[in-house]
Every structure is written in structure tokens, then in C-alpha cells.
Amino acid sequence: MSAVARLKIRRGTGDAESSWASYEVPFEPGQSVLDGLRRIRNTEDPTLSVRYSCINANACKECVMLLDGKVVYACTARLEAREMHLEPLPNKRLVRDLVTEIAPPDERLAVPDQPSPPQN
Amino acid sequence: MSNPERIHLATEILIIGSGAAGLSAAIAADSAGAAVLVVDRSLIGRGGATVMAQMTVAAALGEEVPDDWRCHLADTLTAGRGLCDERLAALLCEDGPAAIRQMDAWHVGWARHSDGRIRAAIAPGHDRPRCVYVDFLSTGPAVSRTLRGQAQRQASIRRIGEIVVTDLVTHDGAVVGAVGFSLAEGRPVSIAAKTVIIATGGLTRLYRRNSASANMGGDGYALALRAGAELIDMEFVQFFPIGHLAPRLIGMDPIMWDPFRYKLGGRLLNTEMREFTDDYGVPEDGSYKVTRDLATFAILKEVAAGRGSPAGGAYLSFQHVPEAKLREAFGPVIDRLAANGIDLTRMPIEVAPIAHYHMGGIRTGPTLETKIANLFAAGEAVGGANGANRLSGNAITEALVFGRRAGAVAAERVGTTPAQGWDEAAAAPALALAVASAPARATSNPAALIVELQGLMEREVGPFRSASGLERALVRIAQLKAEIGAAPPGAPGRFDMVRLDWFDLRSMLLVAEAVTRAGLARNESRGAHQREDHPGLEEEWAVNQTVRLEDGRLILARLPAAGADRAAEAAQ
Numbered sequence: 001m002s003a004v005a006r007l008k009i010r011r012g013t014g015d016a017e018s019s020w021a022s023y024e025v026p027f028e029p030g031q032s033v034l035d036g037l038r039r040i041r042n043t044e045d046p047t048l049s050v051r052y053s054c055i056n057a058n059a060c061k062e063c064v065m066l067l068d069g070k071v072v073y074a075c076t077a078r079l080e081a082r083e084m085h086l087e088p089l090p091n092k093r094l095v096r097d098l099v100t101e102i103a104p105p106d107e108r109l110a111v112p113d114q115p116s117p118p119q120n
Numbered sequence: 121m122s123n124p125e126r127i128h129l130a131t132e133i134l135i136i137g138s139g140a141a142g143l144s145a146a147i148a149a150d151s152a153g154a155a156v157l158v159v160d161r162s163l164i165g166r167g168g169a170t171v172m173a174q175m176t177v178a179a180a181l182g183e184e185v186p187d188d189w190r191c192h193l194a195d196t197l198t199a200g201r202g203l204c205d206e207r208l209a210a211l212l213c214e215d216g217p218a219a220i221r222q223m224d225a226w227h228v229g230w231a232r233h234s235d236g237r238i239r240a241a242i243a244p245g246h247d248r249p250r251c252v253y254v255d256f257l258s259t260g261p262a263v264s265r266t267l268r269g270q271a272q273r274q275a276s277i278r279r280i281g282e283i284v285v286t287d288l289v290t291h292d293g294a295v296v297g298a299v300g301f302s303l304a305e306g307r308p309v310s311i312a313a314k315t316v317i318i319a320t321g322g323l324t325r326l327y328r329r330n331s332a333s334a335n336m337g338g339d340g341y342a343l344a345l346r347a348g349a350e351l352i353d354m355e356f357v358q359f360f361p362i363g364h365l366a367p368r369l370i371g372m373d374p375i376m377w378d379p380f381r382y383k384l385g386g387r388l389l390n391t392e393m394r395e396f397t398d399d400y401g402v403p404e405d406g407s408y409k410v411t412r413d414l415a416t417f418a419i420l421k422e423v424a425a426g427r428g429s430p431a432g433g434a435y436l437s438f439q440h441v442p443e444a445k446l447r448e449a450f451g452p453v454i455d456r457l458a459a460n461g462i463d464l465t466r467m468p469i470e471v472a473p474i475a476h477y478h479m480g481g482i483r484t485g486p487t488l489e490t491k492i493a494n495l496f497a498a499g500e501a502v503g504g505a506n507g508a509n510r511l512s513g514n515a516i517t518e519a520l521v522f523g524r525r526a527g528a529v530a531a532e533r534v535g536t537t538p539a540q541g542w543d544e545a546a547a548a549p550a551l552a553l554a555v556a557s558a559p560a561r562a563t564s565n566p567a568a569l570i571v572e573l574q575g576l577m578e579r580e581v582g583p584f585r586s587a588s589g590l591e592r593a594l595v596r597i598a599q600l601k602a603e604i605g606a607a608p609p610g611a612p613g614r615f616d617m618v619r620l621d622w623f624d625l626r627s628m629l630l631v632a633e634a635v636t637r638a639g640l641a642r643n644e645s646r647g648a649h650q651r652e653d654h655p656g657l658e659e660e661w662a663v664n665q666t667v668r669l670e671d672g673r674l675i676l677a678r679l680p681a682a683g684a685d686r687a688a689e690a691a692q
Contacts, residue, residue, distance in 0.1 A: 013614050030368030030460075041617065046567040049615045053167035053333040057174075057373040059261055060166040060333065076371040095304050096615040107164045107279045109127065109302045109309070 003027040003081035005036055009048065010087040014094035021048075027081040032056070034063050034074035037086075037098075049097040050074070064089060065098045074098075124612050126308040126551070130542075131157035131278065132534045133527070134298060134313035136285050136340065139168035140516055141499025142319035143267035144219075144523025145530070150277045152531035157311065158271070159283040161303070165268035166281075167335045169321045169477075169500060170519060173260030174373045176241055176251035176382065177520075178513025179216035184240035184249040189213040191247055196514060199245045199411065200479075200507020201647040202662050203353065207486040208505035211525065212518045219520035220252060228266040231255045241382040243512035245411050251513040256453050257376055263516060283309055285339075286623055287550035288316060288347040291543040294493035295347060299550035303620065306612035308554040312542035315530040317496040318344060318482060319523065323357070326632050327475035327582065328574040331360055331375045337624050338631035340501045344482045345630060345669040349490040352503040352666050352679075353480035354631075355638035356648045358510050359583045361415030362388070363474025366431035369460045374474055376453075377436055378512070381408040383449045388415070389435040389468065390427040396434075413509045413648050416473040416583050423472075433472025438464040473583055477515055479506045479648060480638070483666060488526035494533065494540070498526040504664070508647025556607035564609065566621035569600060573628060581636050586653045590640040597633050604629070634667045634674055641665060641676050 004024045012018030023044060025036045037050050053060035056075055063074040066087040074086075092100035101108070133149045135142045138160040146158045160167065180187040192213040197204050224230055224238070230252045231239040240249040254262040271277050282303035289297045289310075297312040320340030324330040341351055362381070364374040380386060385407050390396045395404060400418040402410040410418070419434045429435050438446065443465050447454050454464070462469060481503030488496045499519040506514060576596050580589035608622040642665065644658035645651050664679040 028368075030370070032370045041567045042565070042571050043568065046565045046618050046621065047616075049617050051163075051615070053162045053335055054172055054373075055334055056370060057172055058371040059171045059373065060162070062163060062166055073371075078370070096613075099615045101304070103163050103281050107281045109280050109283065109304070109307075 005079045005081055006083040007036055007040065008083060008085045009098065011048070011097045012094070013096045025079075027079060031079040032075050033067060033072070033077040033079050033084065033086070036079045037074060049095075049099045051099045062102075064102065066090065124305060124307045124555070126310065127302070128310045128312070129157060130312040131155050132314045133157070133317065133530050134159070134311050134315070135317045135319055136160075136298065136343070137168065137319035137321060137499070137501070138164045138279065138281075139170035139319065139321055139499065140263055140267060140519035141321075141501070141523040142317070143271050144520050145317050145319060145498050145527035146277050147267070147270055147274060148524045148527030149531040150274045152528055154531035154534045155276070157278045157280070157313070159280050159285065159311070161282065161284045161339070162333070162335050163281040164279045165264050167333045169332050169336060170516065171260050171264045172332060172373050173263070173516055174257040174376050175259055175378050176243060176253045176513045177220065177259060177516040178243070178246065178251050178511065179220040179517055180213065180250060181217050181220060181238055181240065181252065183237040187248060187250060189216065192216065192250060195246050196506070196511050199509050199511040201509055201657070203507035203646070203664055205504035205664075208484075208502065211486055212505050212514060212521050215521040215525070216517045219517065219524060223263065223266060223520065226266045226270050228262050229254050243382055244409055245511045246513070251382070253379065256451050257373070257379055259516070284620065284623060285343065286554055288343050288495070289543060289547045289550065290347050290492065291540045291546055293348070294540045295495040296540045296543055297547070299547050299554060301554045301612065303615055305614055306616055306619070308551055308612070310547055310551060314534050314537070315494040315496060317498055317526050317530055318501050319498045319526075320501050322478035322481070322500040323631050323635070324475040324478065326574065326577045326628055326635070327357075328571075328578040329363065329472070330475040331363055331373065332476070337628045339624070339627040340497070341481065341634065342627035342630045344490065344495070344497065345634070345667070347492055347495060348668070349492045349495060350483040350666045350668045351480060351634060352483040352664050353507070354503070354634045354667050355642050355665065356479035356508050357475060357635065358412060358477040358479060358648050359416045359473040360476030361412055361419055361473050362434075362436055362471035363476070364469065365429070365433040365472040366470040367461060369457075369462065372456065372460075375476065377469070377471060380438065380450065384438055384441050384445070387437045387440065388419075389437055390422045391429055391435070392427060393435070396422055396427070411509065412512070413650075417650060419471075419473060420583055429470040431470045431472070433470045435468040436471045437468035439466065439468065441465075475578075477510055479503065479508065479510055480635075487529045488522055489529065494537065496526045496530055498522040508649060553607065555612050557611045558605050558607040558609050564603060566604065566609070566618060566625050569604065569625055570621060570628065573597075573600060573625070573632060577632055577635075581632070581639060583648070583650060585639050585649070585651050587640060590636050593636045594633065594640070597629055597636065600625070601629050637674055637676060638665050638667060
């Protein structure tokens with residue numbers, strides 16, 4: 001029987017109680033946790049939210065999350081043939097699933113310029 | 121369910137994209153006194169291609185050896201196989217040194233000799249050492265960090281991450297702003313602007329194996345097409361010949377072997393452990409000479425002939441290089457390789473061509489203005505400077521140079537052009553789409569469809585093409601368009617990646633079709649465009665092709681011989 005990685009992922013938007021969802025992905029040596037998350041989105045559940053840009057290079061530093069309680073980048077953490085627990089960062093505002101608000105405050109969308117759009 | 125509240129912003133110059141081109145444009149425009157808003161679909165300065173560029177930046181600084189920008193230009197035009205727009209290529213080469221020195225003044229940290237001269241490496245296609253870099257494999261991150269820091273110091277530059285721009289808004293043939301949504305909240309966003317600069321990079325995400333970030337799906341090209349601007353040279357997608365293939369390597373950019381080859385040569389081998397580029401007319405003799413299009417050709421031909429490596433590429437070996445020399449050249453990188461189980465003194469690695477850069481893009485003149493008034497492009501989003509094949513090292517240079525120029529010219533235009541004003545009626549359809557919800561369908565996972573499109577493009581519209589394959593691609597692209605429908609699934613919400621994937625697919629399918637149609641029309645092989653059914657270069661095809669969108673259809677046209685004539689025309 002081929003090995004699988006079991007990813008238990010804390011999901012939610014912060015508006016209600018988060019819940020755990022479990023996924024199984026085929027385990028291939030050398031893969032990253034992000035590879036596993038992308039596979040879940042492509043083959044099983046596209047609604048799973050995870051922020052990433054560079055995919056593999058550990059350059060964008062966007063895929064930061066908790067793996068078994070420790071802060072990791074999902075693109076450099078190795079996928080393993082066991083149960084792995086993934087959670088959003090606990091000290092940042094939750095946006096959705098594994099995505100938290102990590103941008104500096106002055107690089108976020110803030111108060112609108114005008115409460116209503118101009119009419120012409 | 122009621123739609124989330126819309127946010128309306130206003131600025132003088134809207135810049136879409138925060139890589140080297142977008143941030144350079146922002147810094148230049150702000151320095152000239154214009155009000156600037158930079159938005160990015162990812163976090164500011166983190167996504168895109170710049171941060172991934174582990175390699176080098178070409179400019180005729182003349183510190184390593186004497187140099188002149190005209191020599192850089194001659195090499196750029198030669199690499200472009202007769203199709204470069206010489207005005208843009210000359211701008212890149214002439215302004216390159218100033219852009220590099222500006223980055224130096226902002227402490228980017230170019231590698232230096234002990235006497236203080238900036239080091240330059242020689243790269244394939246250059247007649248002398250001309251390519252500067254930041255050790256070790258840190259050029260892109262250093263450029264990103266430096267520009268981001270400078271943009272933060274110029275405090276009047278407004279920066280907002282995770283805004284997905286879905287459409288530009290035009291009024292009487294001039295751009296007046298843009299529409300999209302905020303990723304974090306799913307709120308529709310409209311932005312009124314006097315000028316707009318598209319700095320969204322290229323389209324490498326269209327291909328299964330690529331070297332760029334997940335956000336390089338050609339969205340800027342789609343924005344330009346839908347706003348009425350023209351694209352040029354869309355058939356020329358550069359494949360980087362020695363992208364990492366095996367063994368699996370994480371935490372590293374797949375194009376990392378290029379700097380290794382600059383510094384250490386390395387041997388490219390087939391499965392018989394024999395150097396083979398000589399069979400295709402380019403002997404290497406232990407140095408790194410073969411250009412990207414030729415190396416891609418040679419590797420894929422070896423694979424097709426059954427002489428490829430086990431994973432389907434070629435071997436790259438540094439086994440002849442002493443360990444001390446490896447460590448001197450790449451220091452900590454050697455340890456990162458060891459953590460991945462790779463010991464270069466004992467084993468070759470496997471490499472294969474990987475989609476890397478797009479020569480084509482939005483058609484602009486030397487002021488980076490498009491045919492749509494007040495709409496500019498900068499960086500890789502611009503087509504024309506690199507013709508049929510880009511010279512190593514020109515990508516970051518063009519991002520810096522075109523960004524600076526676009527920002528400066530846009531700031532000038534803000535002062536002299538009467539503003540058109542926001543057009544709410546023109547924005548209405550795009551705003552409606554940003555909050556639209558299609559009924560959920562059981563079959564469509566947009567993420568899966570993106571994977572399918574990437575496989576299709578790699579197979580049929582990759583480094584080797586034929587009329588039959590290109591036609592198969594067009595059929596499937598049309599089916600995929602029908603499959604995704606006219607509106608995004610679900611309802612606007614927080615960080616909704618299903619809707620994001622849908623908007624990405626909408627752009628990717630349009631741009632994929634532009635690449636495929638242009639490739640099908642060009643019945644010859646030139647530079648990065650190789651047709652198995654038309655193997656030779658044809659004199660009559662020394663022309664550029666443009667693409668525009670009319671009533672939902674892509675229309676191709678040809679421009680007479682690029683370069684010299686138009687350069688002369690511009691000089692008058």
C-alpha cells in the first residue's frame with residue numbers, strides 16, 4: 001500500500017468557531033507541505049485557503065503557518081507519511097483557514113477615501 | 121445576500137504590480153511630485169518575478185572591463201533574432217548603468233572586488249563580463265528589499281497589497297482607472313486615476329513547469345487587451361534550459377543552476393554522460409556559452425532521441441569541480457543542497473527547460489505609453505525590447521529602467537493632460553462582475569482547470585510547436601472558456617481562492633489564446649518560437665505580430681521589420 005500524509009487543517013474565518021478538516025494526500029519523498037496543500041486544492045477541495053506566491057523558493061515568505069504547533073514556511077517544511085496538524089498563526093488576525101493578516105498596517109486596504117463612489 | 125460595501129479610491133497614478141518595475145515607477149513618479157498608489161494582488165513586494173531572480177543583472181558599467189552601452193545593445197539585438205524594437209532595447213541598455221548605480225546608492229549590495237569595483241560575470245550571449253549580482257543567489261530578494269525600503273522611505277507613496285484588479289476602466293479611448301476586489305474581504309474596489317501603469321510581469325504561470333510565482337498568469341496582458349491596447353510578440357515565450365528537475369529540491373528557485381554555470385562552468389551531459397551541445401553547433405569546452413533558445417532545443421532533442429536523463433532532461437555535472445572551489449563560490453548554498461541530499465562532488469543533478477520569461481507583452485513606444493491614452497506598461501509586461509529571445513540579465517534591468525521611465529513620464533502627463541474624470545457607467549459592468557455569483561456547478565474546480573491549462577500549454581504551445589498541436593490547444597482553450605462561464609462561482613467572501621482562481625483563469629485563457637494564435641500564424645522557427653513543421657528561419661517573417669481584442673475576438677496583425685526603421689522614425 002502506498003504511503004499517505006494525513007493533513008489535519010484548522011479551518012474557518014474567525015466569524016464562527018473554527019473546525020478541523022482532514023485530508024489524505026499520496027506521500028512522495030522530498031515533497032513540501034505546500035505541495036500537499038496545493039494538491040488538496042487541485043484535486044479535492046479548492047475552497048481551502050492558503051497564501052503563497054513563490055511556491056518553492058522560500059522567497060515570498062507568505063506561506064507561514066503552524067505545523068504541529070511550530071511556526072514554519074509550508075514550502076520548506078517536508079511532507080511526511082504521518083498525521084500532520086496545520087493551523088493559522090495564533091498571534092495574527094485570522095482571515096480564512098491558514099491565511100492570517102501578516103502585511104504591515106500601512107500596506108493594507110484601510111478606510112475608504114470616499115464613503116460612496118462619485119456619480120456622473 | 122447583499123453585496124459587500126464597495127470601496128472607492130482616487131489617485132493621480134495607479135501602478136498595478138509591486139515588483140522591480142512597479143516600485144521603480146512608484147519611486148520615480150513620487151519623486152517627480154505625483155500622487156501614487158501601488159496595488160498588488162499579492163503582498164507588496166513579495167510576489168512576482170523579481171523576488172525570484174537569483175541571477176544577474178546586465179548593464180554596461182565598465183567596472184569589470186571597459187564597456188559601452190552600445191556593445192550591450194548589439195548583443196541584445198543579436199539575441200533578439202532581428203525582432204527587437206530598437207528604441208526599447210536602446211533605452212534598456214543606455215539607462216541600465218544609471219539604474220544599477222541608483223540601486224547601489226540605495227545599498228542593494230552588488231558583489232564587489234576587494235578594490236571596490238562592482239563585480240560582473242560573463243553570461244551567454246554577452247561579448248564581455250557585464251552581469252552584476254548579489255551573493256549568494258540573492259539578487260532578486262536584494263533588489264526587492266531595496267526598492268521596498270526606498271518606497272517606504274518616500275512616505276507619500278501609498279501601497280496596498282492583495283487588491284486583485286480585474287478590469288481597467290476607459291472613457292473616450294483613455295484609461296480613467298480600474299476595478300477589482302480586495303482579497304482579504306472580497307469587497308469590490310474602484311480606483312479613479314489620471315494614469316495607470318501596468319507592471320504585472322509575464323505569463324509563465326500558463327505553463328506546468330515554470331520558474332515564476334503563482335501570480336504570473338498574464339493578468340496585465342488581459343487587462344491591456346480588454347482596455348483596447350495592443351500586445352506584441354506574444355508567440356515568444358522564453359524557456360530557461362536548465363531548470364532544476366531532479367532530485368526534488370525544496371526551498372530553492374529552480375533556475376538556481378545558472379549562477380553556478382556562470383561561476384563554475386559545469387558540464388551538460390546526456391544519458392551516455394557525453395557533452396552534446398557540440399552536436400547542435402555549440403561546443404562548450406568547459407565554459408558556459410550556449411544561449412537559452414539553443415540549449416532548450418538541444419536538451420529536448422536529446423530527450424526525444426532517447427538520450428535524456430531518467431526524469432526527462434539532461435544531466436548537469438559539477439563533479440570535476442573541487443569541493444573547496446564549490447564552497448568558495450556558493451558558501452551556504454552548498455549546505456542547503458546537502459539538506460536536500462545533494463552532494464555536487466558526487467552526483468550530477470537533472471535539469472530540463474522550464475518556462476521562464478515572456479519576450480512578448482503590451483505594445484508601447486519608448487515613453488512606455490500604449491495606444492490607449494494615459495495607459496502605460498513597465499517591466500516584463502512590456503513587449504518588444506527583447507525580440508525573439510531575451511539575453512541573460514536583461515529582465516531586472518528592463519524592470520528598473522522601464523519602471524523609472526514610465527513613472528517619470530506618467531508624472532509629467534499628470535501635470536499636462538486634462539483629467540478625464542471617473543466614469544461610473546463605464547465601470548459598472550466590471551463592478552458587477554467583481555461581485556457576481558454564478559450558480560455552483562458540480563464539475564468545475566477552477567484550480568484543477570488551471571492545472572489542465574498548464575499541461576495543455578506545456579504540451580502543445582511549449583518550446584516545440586506544430587500547426588496540429590496549436591490547433592488542438594485552441595479547441596481546448598475554447599472549451600475551457602465555455603466551461604468556466606461568464607461569472608465567478610460562489611459569493612464574494614474572505615480570501616476566497618475559488619473566485620480568485622476563476623478570475624485568474626479568465627485572464628489566463630485569453631492570454632493563452634493570444635500566445636497560441638500568434639504561434640500558429642508564424643510559419644517559421646526563430647529564437648524561442650520553434651515550429652517542428654517549419655524548422656527554418658524565413659526572411660518574410662522578419663516582422664512583429666500584434667494582437668488586439670475586438671468584439672471578443674483576438675485579431676492578429678503584422679508590423680514591418682522591427683527596429684532600425686522604427687528607431688529612425690522615432691529619432692525624427
